[in-house]
Amino acid sequence: MKFLSFILVFLMTVALAIVISIPLGQIPPIAPLLDPNHGFWQNTLSEDQLAKEEISLKNLSAPVEVVYDENLIPHIFAQNEEDLYRAQGYVTAQHRLWQMEFQTMAAAGRISEIVGPMALDLDRMTRRKGLAFGAELGLKYLQEKDPETLALVEAYADGVNQYIAQLNNARLPVEYKILNYRPEPWSAFKSLLLLKYMSDMLVGDRDLEFTNLKAILGESKLNKLFPEFPKDNDPVIEASRVWDFTPIAITRPDSIAYPMEQLIASPLPQPVEGVGSNNWAVAGKKTKNGNPILANDPHLSLNLPSLWYSMQLTTPQHSVKGATLPGALGVISGFNENIAWGVTNATKDARDWYKIVFQDETRATYKYGNEWRPTQFRVEEIKVKGEATFLDTVVYTHYGPVVYDKSFRGDRQDTNFALKWTVHEGSNEQKTFILMNKAKNHADYNAALDHYAAPAQNFVFAAKNGDIALRIQGKFPLKWKGQGKYFMDGSNPKMEWQGYIPNSQNPSTLNPERGFVSSANQHPVDPSYPYYVFDNSYEHYRNRRINNSLREMEQITVEDMKNLQFDDYNLQAAEALPVMLRYLGEHKAGTPEAEKYLKELSDWNYKAAPNQKAQSLYSIWFAETAESVWRDLRSYDVPLVSPNSYQTIQLLTNSPKDSVFDIRNTEALETAEFHVRVGFDSLLVAMKKWEEEEGDYSWANYKKTTIQHLVPTFKSFSVSNIYTGGGSGIVNATGSRHGASWRMVVELGDEVEAYGIYPGGQSGNPGSKYYANFITKWANGEYLNFNLRTPDQTDGVLFKTSLK
Amino acid sequence: MRFILLTILVVLLVVFLGPLVPFWGLMIGIGLLSALILPTGFGGFMGGGLGMGFTWVGISIYLGLTSASALPDKMGELLGGVSGMTLVGVVGILGFLLGGFSGLSGVLFRKMIKPSPRNIYRG
Numbered sequence: 001m002k003f004l005s006f007i008l009v010f011l012m013t014v015a016l017a018i019v020i021s022i023p024l025g026q027i028p029p030i031a032p033l034l035d036p037n038h039g040f041w042q043n044t045l046s047e048d049q050l051a052k053e054e055i056s057l058k059n060l061s062a063p064v065e066v067v068y069d070e071n072l073i074p075h076i077f078a079q080n081e082e083d084l085y086r087a088q089g090y091v092t093a094q095h096r097l098w099q100m101e102f103q104t105m106a107a108a109g110r111i112s113e114i115v116g117p118m119a120l121d122l123d124r125m126t127r128r129k130g131l132a133f134g135a136e137l138g139l140k141y142l143q144e145k146d147p148e149t150l151a152l153v154e155a156y157a158d159g160v161n162q163y164i165a166q167l168n169n170a171r172l173p174v175e176y177k178i179l180n181y182r183p184e185p186w187s188a189f190k191s192l193l194l195l196k197y198m199s200d201m202l203v204g205d206r207d208l209e210f211t212n213l214k215a216i217l218g219e220s221k222l223n224k225l226f227p228e229f230p231k232d233n234d235p236v237i238e239a240s241r242v243w244d245f246t247p248i249a250i251t252r253p254d255s256i257a258y259p260m261e262q263l264i265a266s267p268l269p270q271p272v273e274g275v276g277s278n279n280w281a282v283a284g285k286k287t288k289n290g291n292p293i294l295a296n297d298p299h300l301s302l303n304l305p306s307l308w309y310s311m312q313l314t315t316p317q318h319s320v321k322g323a324t325l326p327g328a329l330g331v332i333s334g335f336n337e338n339i340a341w342g343v344t345n346a347t348k349d350a351r352d353w354y355k356i357v358f359q360d361e362t363r364a365t366y367k368y369g370n371e372w373r374p375t376q377f378r379v380e381e382i383k384v385k386g387e388a389t390f391l392d393t394v395v396y397t398h399y400g401p402v403v404y405d406k407s408f409r410g411d412r413q414d415t416n417f418a419l420k421w422t423v424h425e426g427s428n429e430q431k432t433f434i435l436m437n438k439a440k441n442h443a444d445y446n447a448a449l450d451h452y453a454a455p456a457q458n459f460v461f462a463a464k465n466g467d468i469a470l471r472i473q474g475k476f477p478l479k480w481k482g483q484g485k486y487f488m489d490g491s492n493p494k495m496e497w498q499g500y501i502p503n504s505q506n507p508s509t510l511n512p513e514r515g516f517v518s519s520a521n522q523h524p525v526d527p528s529y530p531y532y533v534f535d536n537s538y539e540h541y542r543n544r545r546i547n548n549s550l551r552e553m554e555q556i557t558v559e560d561m562k563n564l565q566f567d568d569y570n571l572q573a574a575e576a577l578p579v580m581l582r583y584l585g586e587h588k589a590g591t592p593e594a595e596k597y598l599k600e601l602s603d604w605n606y607k608a609a610p611n612q613k614a615q616s617l618y619s620i621w622f623a624e625t626a627e628s629v630w631r632d633l634r635s636y637d638v639p640l641v642s643p644n645s646y647q648t649i650q651l652l653t654n655s656p657k658d659s660v661f662d663i664r665n666t667e668a669l670e671t672a673e674f675h676v677r678v679g680f681d682s683l684l685v686a687m688k689k690w691e692e693e694e695g696d697y698s699w700a701n702y703k704k705t706t707i708q709h710l711v712p713t714f715k716s717f718s719v720s721n722i723y724t725g726g727g728s729g730i731v732n733a734t735g736s737r738h739g740a741s742w743r744m745v746v747e748l749g750d751e752v753e754a755y756g757i758y759p760g761g762q763s764g765n766p767g768s769k770y771y772a773n774f775i776t777k778w779a780n781g782e783y784l785n786f787n788l789r790t791p792d793q794t795d796g797v798l799f800k801t802s803l804k
Numbered sequence: 805m806r807f808i809l810l811t812i813l814v815v816l817l818v819v820f821l822g823p824l825v826p827f828w829g830l831m832i833g834i835g836l837l838s839a840l841i842l843p844t845g846f847g848g849f850m851g852g853g854l855g856m857g858f859t860w861v862g863i864s865i866y867l868g869l870t871s872a873s874a875l876p877d878k879m880g881e882l883l884g885g886v887s888g889m890t891l892v893g894v895v896g897i898l899g900f901l902l903g904g905f906s907g908l909s910g911v912l913f914r915k916m917i918k919p920s921p922r923n924i925y926r927g
Binding site for chain 1: 822823826827828831835860863864867868870871872873874875876877878879881882891894895898901902905906908909912913915916
C-alpha cells in the first residue's frame with residue numbers, strides 16, 4: 001500500500017515536471033519560462049543592475065576598459081585592433097545576442113529551425129537567392145587574399161563566443177526562452193553573411209515587371225512613362241561634374257532577342273518602399289564656424305531591437321564613434337578625430353535574370369553559345385522544427401543560382417531563370433569599414449572604399465582639414481544601354497556583362513564649387529556620365545528639397561543640419577496639390593465634408609507635422625488619384641510596376657489630356673481632371689469610414705508609426721502609434737513602418753562635435769529600461785551628445801567594466 | 805512543528821539553491837528535505853508547496869519592484885492577454901504544485917522505506 005501510494009504520487013510529480021518542461025504546440029515550456037530564478041523574470045533587470053567591474057575575457061594581449069555612458073553606450077578602450085574587435089564582439093553580444101543570431105539565421109535561410117514549417121518557403125527562397133553562397137565566397141576571399149582582416153573577424157567571433165560560453169539561463173535573452181532554443185557559436189562566416197543580408201534588404205530589381213510592360217506597352221510608350229532621367233534631375237554627383245577619364249568601350253549586340261514576351265509570376269520580394277536614406281556634407285565656407293559639417297540618416301525598416309548599436313571604439317592609434325551593426329566589425333556610419341562619413345543606398349539595377357535552357361531533365365548541362373555547359377548542384381539542408389530535415393537542390397550556372405525551377409514554384413512562367421548578382425562574388429566589405437574607422441583624410445577614405453562591392457552606397461565624407469567628398473561605391477557591371485532592364489537569354493553569350501566599371505571611374509566628387517555634397521537615393525549622375533545607369537526606384541523629392549535648402553543656406557550651424565534632417569516639408573504635395581485643387585474645380589462643392597477637407601487642404605503649409613490633418617487628406621487623395629490613373633494598366637493579370645509618383649504628377653501637370661488618362665473601355669475621353677475627381681470621391685468615402693471608426697485623422701494618428709519587434713507576433717515588444725511627423729519622399733522620411741533608423745550630425749572643428757539618435761535603445765532586452773528609451777527623443781527630433789570620450793572622463797558614466 | 809520547519813527550510817533552499825539549479829533540482833531538494841524531516845503527508849505537501857510557491861511569488865515581486873520593468877505585463881500580454889500580476893499568481897500556483905508534490909513524494913518515500921513495527925505487543 002505504502003509502495004503504491006509513493007509510486008502514484010511520485011509518478012504524478014514527475015509527470016507534472018515533464019509536462020511543464022516541454023513545449024505544447026506553440027506554447028513554450030512553462031516552467032523554465034516562469035521560474036523566477038531562470039525564466040523571464042530575470043530579464044526584468046536592466047544592464048546597470050547587472051554591471052560587473054571585471055569580466056574575464058581570454059585571448060586579450062592587454063586589459064580592455066569599457067565605459068558605459070548614461071545611455072548605455074559602451075566606449076571601448078583597447079591597446080590594439082585585435083583586442084578591440086574581440087571586445088566589440090563580447091560587448092555587442094552582451095546586449096544584442098539574440099538579434100545578431102536571429103538576423104543571420106534569417107540571412108542563412110534557417111528560420112524554420114526556430115519557428116517550424118511555416119517559414120520553410122521563406123527559407124527556400126533565401127537560400128535560392130544564394131546569400132549564404134555569397135558569404136562562403138567572401139570567406140574564401142579573406143582566407144586567400146586578406147588573412148589580416150580574417151584574423152580581426154575571427155577575434156570578433158571569439159569575443160561573441162566567449163560571451164555565449166559564459167551565458168547562464170538567467171541571462172539568456174528572453175526571446176530564446178519564449179522560442180525555446182539556445183544560441184549556437186558565432187563565426188567569421190556569420191559576420192560576412194550579415195553584410196550580404198544588408199544587400200538583400202537594399203537591392204531590388206524590376207526586370208520581370210519591365211519585361212511585361214515592354215510586351216504590353218511597347219518600347220516607346222514604356223520609355224515615355226518610365227524615362228531614364230527625370231525632367232528635374234538633381235543627381236547625387238553635381239550635374240556640372242566633368243568626367244575626366246576615358247570610359248571602357250562596351251559592345252552592344254546588333255540584334256537583341258528577349259526570351260519571353262509576357263510572364264505571369266510574382267516578382268522577388270523588393271525592398272520596402274520608403275527604404276532609403278539622406279546624407280550630406282557642407283564645406284566650411286558655408287558654415288558659421290568655418291568647419292565642415294556632415295549629416296547622415298539611413299532610412300530602413302523600424303525594428304526592435306534596433307538595427308543599430310552605438311559604440312565608441314578606441315585604440316592608441318584611433319578613436320571612432322557612431323552606429324555599428326550588431327554582428328559586423330567597426331562603425332558603419334560615424335566619425336573619428338579626423339573624418340566623418342555616412343552612407344545612403346546607391347540604388348542601381350544590380351540583379352539581372354538569364355533564361356536557362358537545360359539539355360534534358362537531369363539539368364546537368366545548359367546551353368551557352370554552341371556548347372552545353374555543366375551545372376553544379378548545391379543541396380540545401382533545411383532543418384525544420386518538429387519535422388524532418390528538408391533537402392532542396394538548387395542548380396547553379398555560371399550566371400548564378402536558378403531561383404525558380406520545377407521543384408520550387410514550378411507553376412511560374414519564369415522557371416529556369418538564373419539570378420546574376422554581385423553578391424555572389426567574393427568581396428571584402430568588412431575591410432572597408434575597418435579601414436574607414438581609422439582613416440585620417442580623403443586618400444584614406446578612397447583607399448578604404450576600393451574594397452567595397454555591395455550593396456552599393458553613396459559614401460559621404462568630411463574631414464577636419466576642410467575636404468568634403470562623395471563617392472558612389474559598388475561593383476557596377478559594364479552594361480550596354482538597356483542591358484538588364486528586361487529578362488535576358490542566358491544561352492546567348494552576347495548577353496553577358498562585359499566586366500565592371502573601374503573604381504576610379506565610379507561617380508565621385510571632391511570639394512565641389514557649390515560648397516556641399518549630398519545624396520538621397522536619387523539618380524547618381526546626369527546623362528553626361530558615360531556608363532549606362534538604370535533603376536526604377538530613384539528618389540525625386542528628398543534630393544531636391546535637400547539640395548534647394550543647402551543651396552540657399554549660409555552660416556550653417558549644427559542646429560540647422562538637425563532641423564534639415566527633421567524637415568517635414570512635403571515637396572511632392574507642394575507641386576501636386578495646387579494642380580489637383582485646380583482640376584477638382586467645383587466638383588462636390590457645397591457638401592459639408594468636401595468643404596471641410598478642401599479648406600484644410602487649401603490652408604495647408606505642406607508640412608507633414610504630426611498634428612496636420614491636411615497631410616492625411618493629401619496622401620489619400622493622391623494615392624487614390626494615381627490608383628485611378630493606372631487602374632487600366634494594373635488590370636493586366638501579370639506583375640507590372642506603375643509609373644512613379646513623380647512621373648504621374650508630371651503627366652497630370654503638363655499633359656492633362658494625354659492618352660494615358662483615357663480609360664480603354666469607355667466611350668468618353670477621360671483626362672487628368674477625371675482621375676483627380678475620382679480620387680477625391682474615393683477620399684470622401686475613405687474619410688467617412690475613418691472618421692466613423694477612428695475619429696481623429698491628424699497625420700500621426702493616421703500613419704501610425706510603429707517600431708516592430710523582429711518577431712512581428714511579439715506585439716507587446718513593439719512600440720506603436722508614435723507621435724511623429726514626416727513620411728515617404730519627405731526629408732524626415734518617417735512613414736508607418738520605416739524611417740530614419742539613425743540620425744547623425746558631426747561638425748569637424750578642432751574638437752569634433754557630434755550628435756546622434758536612433759529609434760530604439762542600446763539594450764536588446766525588452767525588459768530593460770534601455771530597450772526603447774531613445775524613441776521619444778527621436779520622435780521629437782532631439783539628439784544625444786555623441787562627442788568622443790576619453791577613458792578618464794568621469795561625467796555621465798553609468799558604470800565601467802574591465803575585460804581581462 | 806515539522807511542517808513549519810519544512811516550510812522554512814524549503815524557503816531557504818529555493819532562495820539559495822534556486823539561482824544555481826533548474827526547477828527540477830529544487831524539486832529533488834524539497835523531496836529530500838521532506839523525507840528527512842518527515843512531517844505528515846499533508847504537512848509535507850503544504851510545507852513544500854507553500855515554501856516554494858511563496859518564495860517564487862516573493863522573488864517575482866521583488867524583481868518586478870526593484871527593476872520597475874514593464875516586462876511582466878508585456879509577457880502577460882504575449883502569453884494570453886493577462887496582466888503581470890496574473891503571471892505572479894500563476895508562478896505562485898506553479899511553485900505550490902511543484903513544491904507540494906515534491907514534499908508529498910518525499911514523505912511517502914520515507915514512509916515506504918521505513919520498516920513497519922512488527923509484534924509490538926511482544927516487546
